[in-house]
Amino acid sequence: MLEFTDEERLIQSEVQKICENYDNEFWQEKDRNAEYPMEFVQELGEHGWLGTVIPEQYGGAGMDTLEASIILEEIAASGAGFNGSMSCHGAMFIPRSIINYGSEEMKKEILPQLASGDKLxxxxxxxxxxxxxxxxxxxxxxxxxxxxxxxxxxxxxxxxxxxxxxxxxxxxxxxxxxxxxxxxxxxxxxxxxxxxxxxxxxxxxxxxxxxxxxxxxxxxxxxxxxxxxxxxxxxxxDGFYQVMDGLNEERVVIAAEAVGLARVAIDRAVKYATEREVFDRKIGANQAIQHPLAEAHARMTSARNITYQAARAFKEGRDVGEAANIAAYMAREAASDATDAAVQTHGGYGVATEYDVERYYREARLTHIAPVSDEMILNYISEHVLGLPRSY
CATH class of the missing domain: 2.40.110.10 (Butyryl-CoA Dehydrogenase, subunit A, domain 2)
Structure with missing residues (x-):
């Protein structure tokens, strides 16, 4: 099982406090109206979280992919789902282009604005x-x-x-x-x-x-x-190589978001299963309900472990290609399994917007396409991990 440091647990706690200000109705309305949650993003900026990966010398928090993953996982798991995590997802890896390759003049001009949230x-x-x-x-x-x-x-x-x-x-x-x-x-x-x-x-x-x-x-x-x-x-x-340098980082944070999505789907399903009664008993007492949720939890936990293995490898400067791609693949599989089980647990209410799980189900499907498809991830593993001939 994962163990986090005191500092990492503090990050989880602080992000959770912000998320508590945005309830289910808030995210349902944003989803219904396809409206960007700017007030949520602005509050993250006010607390310095948009500057997570920006070095301290430029006004940022001086953290890394590991801490960014923790933040995005907690946002998704809070109930915000991908509507919440994807709203600030770009701030956790796009500035890397400037951090890693920008001129010193560009860094001094742009990065402090991003770290403060004044500019996005x-x-x-x-x-x-x-x-x-x-x-x-x-x-x-x-x-x-x-x-x-x-x-x-x-x-x-x-x-x-x-x-x-x-x-x-x-x-x-x-x-x-x-x-x-x-x-x-x-x-x-x-x-x-x-x-x-x-x-x-x-x-x-x-x-x-x-x-x-x-x-x-x-x-x-x-x-x-x-x-x-x-x-x-x-x-x-040289831009292609600079782009490739950042894609593994995006795979790691996307994996963390998918893990958060799986977590909240399982939590909602368990809550419903322990409250809903049919035939004079809680439906959570039925193995037909228990086992899919237990399997979803097992897959989520496994995906979470490989995700943070990749995040720690990135932070330590080790090669992260294999772990990042496997994490992205396993996390999206875990999210799909968990959201499907959550919808099934809710029965007819699984497609009712008031219970949110139908939204999580929709969002989980998107992870198989963006930012990279399942097929491209499997191509990477086939060629670069298994040593098979290039297929495209």
Whole structure:
């Protein structure tokens, strides 16, 4: 079983206190109206949690993926589910691009604003309609013109752009046909979203989804967007490797969120099973109810262990690729099993919004697609862990 340090338990406690201010009705309303929980995010910022991974010298908490995972798990487990954890998810890993690769001038200007919550960096623009998971196939272009870069292209599935002041954008600085390796020629840029709007160089459209979400996603178009050359993050043409460096971290925090989702689904199901009476007995006395929940708890606990194994490996600077991918895969499986069992436990009420478990069920399904699909995770394990031939 997991053991947390006193400091880690304090983080859990402090985050739980904030979450207690936002009840089931709050999250049901956000889900029903597909409304971003800005007041919740702002309170996290006021307490310094949006600056979790930002170094202390720039006003942040100086923590790491481990503490970010604890925070996001507790948010999801509080009842907020993914509507809560995904609303601040980006703040826990997107700033890494600046922390790891940004110039000192960029760090001094941007990171303190993010740490205080005065500004938000919650949007990462990588995916394109004709590229999908093949990030090397992106065509959004950034061309150097003196002291500026001029950007043209399209991105999709950009979450939280409506609630962000800045965006990290991945664009080609060298066309695909001119590079020796297709992973070369991409670069990272920091985009001031308000400045882009003032230029009239950015347009967005929300993607309509049948699965409601308080964290909407957008298509984004760039037309002759000019950004200062100093907004280049890291070295020109090395962006692909910088992106890959951060994806394992995102897999770890997503795994923690899925674990939190599994936890709250099991908790709600157990509560209902100990209160609901049918045929003059609590339904929780029936093995048909007990066993699926016990199995879900076992899977959740196993996924939680591998998730924090990966988080500690990341914190200690050890290779995290295998653990991060397995954690992401096992946690989403655990979330699906737990939410399915919770819906089944509730019977007909399992699809009633007042009990929340139908929302958790919907949210668990999303984890199998984003930010990376089950198939891509299994591809990684097949090739890099088992040593099988590359399949794509």
């Amino acid at each position: 960096l919650q949007c990462f623009a990588l995916t394109e309609p004709n590229a999908g998971f093949d990030s090397t196939a992106i065509t959004t272009r950034a061309e150097r013109n003196g002291d500026t870069y001029v950007i043209n292209g399209q991105k999709t599935w950009c979450s939280r752009i409506h609630a962000s002041d800045y965006m990290v954008l991945v664009a080609r600085t060298t066309p695909l046909e001119e590079v020796s390796k297709k992973t070369n020629g991409m670069s990272l840029f920091l985009v001031d979203i308000e400045d882009a709007k003032e230029q009239g160089a950015i347009d967005t459209a929300e993607i309509e989804k049948n699965i409601r979400a308080a964290v909407p996603s957008y298509e984004v178009w760039f037309e002759d967007l000019e950004i200062p050359a100093e907004n280049l993050i890291g070295e020109e043409d």
